[in-house]
Amino acid sequence: MKGINLLQKSAIESEPVLKQKRKIFVYTVIILVSFALLNLLIFIFRLKQKEDLIKINGQLNNQKNLIVSLKDREIKYYILKEKLGSLVLINKEKTDFSSLISFLEELENRGAEFGSITFTLDKITFSANTANSKNLSSILSLLVEEDEGKKKFRNVVLSSLNQDSQGKYSFTITLTPKI
Amino acid sequence: MKELKNYFILIISILIVCVLFLTFTKPQIEEIQAGQSLLADTKGKLINLTQKAGLLSSLDENNLTEEFRKLNFILPSEKNVDGVMFSLERTGEEASVSVVNVDFSPGLISTDTAAKKNVATVQKSESFDLNFIVETKLEGFRNFLRELKNSSLAIKIEKVSIEKASVGQISAKINAKVFYKPINLSLGDIFKPLTALNNQEKKILQALENSPLPEVEPMIPPLVPRPNPFLSQ
Numbered sequence: 001m002k003g004i005n006l007l008q009k010s011a012i013e014s015e016p017v018l019k020q021k022r023k024i025f026v027y028t029v030i031i032l033v034s035f036a037l038l039n040l041l042i043f044i045f046r047l048k049q050k051e052d053l054i055k056i057n058g059q060l061n062n063q064k065n066l067i068v069s070l071k072d073r074e075i076k077y078y079i080l081k082e083k084l085g086s087l088v089l090i091n092k093e094k095t096d097f098s099s100l101i102s103f104l105e106e107l108e109n110r111g112a113e114f115g116s117i118t119f120t121l122d123k124i125t126f127s128a129n130t131a132n133s134k135n136l137s138s139i140l141s142l143l144v145e146e147d148e149g150k151k152k153f154r155n156v157v158l159s160s161l162n163q164d165s166q167g168k169y170s171f172t173i174t175l176t177p178k179i
Numbered sequence: 180m181k182e183l184k185n186y187f188i189l190i191i192s193i194l195i196v197c198v199l200f201l202t203f204t205k206p207q208i209e210e211i212q213a214g215q216s217l218l219a220d221t222k223g224k225l226i227n228l229t230q231k232a233g234l235l236s237s238l239d240e241n242n243l244t245e246e247f248r249k250l251n252f253i254l255p256s257e258k259n260v261d262g263v264m265f266s267l268e269r270t271g272e273e274a275s276v277s278v279v280n281v282d283f284s285p286g287l288i289s290t291d292t293a294a295k296k297n298v299a300t301v302q303k304s305e306s307f308d309l310n311f312i313v314e315t316k317l318e319g320f321r322n323f324l325r326e327l328k329n330s331s332l333a334i335k336i337e338k339v340s341i342e343k344a345s346v347g348q349i350s351a352k353i354n355a356k357v358f359y360k361p362i363n364l365s366l367g368d369i370f371k372p373l374t375a376l377n378n379q380e381k382k383i384l385q386a387l388e389n390s391p392l393p394e395v396e397p398m399i400p401p402l403v404p405r406p407n408p409f410l411s412q
Contacts, residue, residue: 076243088380098322116342
């Protein structure tokens with residue numbers, strides 16, 4: 001026996017159509033709720049951010065007050081630091097001429113009698129005389145000999161060498177120290 | 180068409196979400212980004228200020244004043260002829276040599292131009308010439324040079340000329356430079372960091388600890404006013 005359907009055909013919705021409508025509704029709700037949640041999170045985050053900023057600004061002002069109250073100390077420290085920095089540079093530029101004097105004393109021990117000695121930061125010039133050729137050769141060998149495999153001076157220039165009637169040698173030497 | 184009708188509510192919702200996102204949420208996100216960068220910047224400033232305040236608080240006021248006084252004597256802000264004379268005499272006494280014929284060429288020894296200039300710069304060290312003669316034996320001269328090198332004095336020897344004066348005695352003419360450091364002081368912005376002293380600087384201060392220097396009250400250079408720290412952040 002055939003069933004009789006009294007409803008209009010359009011009023012009856014098939015099961016798949018209802019399912020689809022429900023699905024669409026659920027998706028819509030999910031989208032709206034997610035969006036609302038996102039905005040809520042943003043709102044909470046902003047509130048927290050503002051609170052953090054106020055707190056940090058408070059701490060910043062406290063530190064500023066402390067530094068302002070220590071202004072005299074800051075001035076002294078600032079000048080001290082600047083001057084110490086300069087002194088470090090000046091001290092680096094200072095040359096130890098005392099070691100050169102020791103070297104000249106060593107030459108004196110080998111028979112050199114100094115006339116005049118001039119040394120600047122990059123040149124040492126001295127004139128001296130010595131009694132005989134043995135002393136002269138000893139003095140010259142001290143100037144050119146190697147110290148731990150390295151030459152003591154970058155350049156050694158014998159500018160003049162004379163022998164007088166008594167056999168005394170007088171000479172002028174210019175040395176360029178290693179920098 | 181009927182199918183599309185079913186999606187109507189979803190399409191409308193998506194459109195509303197899009198419009199709300201563009202008009203409300205996106206600006207909020209941008210503000211959060213700006214806020215985060217401001218927060219990071221403020222945190223950085225706070226760290227610097229905390230370090231600076233910590234460094235300043237840790238300084239001993241009496242020690243600092245004493246070190247400041249001594250350093251101002253050794254490397255003054257202006258040409259200090261008296262200071263150089265005192266230092267030379269003392270170094271000579273320590274090395275048992277006599278320092279004679281001291282000849283300065285300091286030129287202008289005081290000016291008020293620096294105070295009037297409103298330039299916030301720290302100038303490099305400057306120097307003036309100093310010539311003097313030391314009469315002693317070669318050994319005494321070596322000691323004198325050593326004392327001068329090891330002393331904290333801001334003097335640099337440029338040229339030494341030695342002549343024999345009499346038997347065993349020498350006369351050494353010394354050309355040197357005496358340094359001073361003009362400071363036109365500006366503390367600058369409150370956020371300008373202060374660095375701690377390095378080892379070389381600490382060594383100089385240690386060397387000064389037992390150094391007997393005359394009681395001269397140091398002059399603090401004129402101060403360029405600092406910008407109001409509570410207006411700049």
